[in-house]
Amino acid sequence: MAKARITKAASKVASKATGPKPKAAGVKKVAKVAKKVAAVKTAGKPAAAKKIATKVARGRKTVQTAAAAPAASASLTGKPGRPPTLPAIPVAKIKLELAASIKAxxxxxxxxxxxxxxx
Incomplete structure (x- = not known):
């Protein structure tokens, strides 16, 4: 189910980014990137994947995910303060990982x- 949702989200995003009727390959690429990131960084939450797909499709250079957020978040320390900063993951790196997995x-x-x- 999640897989279908991610692909659907990616196709919507791609259509927004490229105009009506996106090229299927483009949609699949965005979906693949989103799925890869979602699986690795957000334990496969479709909503997070969709957000990432959106950013990738719109040509963002980095994508922030909540996976590697520092443990110094207010909820863990019990102190109010700024929320943890999210690490930026370069989209190029994701694409490289993807290319490697596709080749394999x-x-x-x-x-x-x-x-x-x-x-």
Whole structure:
């Protein structure tokens, strides 16, 4: 369910960013980035993924997530004060990670095809 929501959110965002009828590849890319970030940084919360997808689609250079927020938040220390600052994750880094995982998937797919050819 969450997967569908993220993809839907990404397609909406992409359509806003690129005008009507976004290119499918663009939507998928945004969705993939969002999913990757969501999975790694926000334990797969669709809303967070959607926010990230939005930022990525609009060409943001960095994306902030609440995952690595310092433990000095007011709720933990019991002291009022400024909320923890969210770390900025470069979108380029996310895309690099994505590229690596896609390449790995392609490699394993090629191996499977090779095996299938032998049977």
């Amino acid at each position: 998937a392609e490699r394993s797919l090629a191996k499977l095809k090779k095996l299938a050819g032998q049977i």
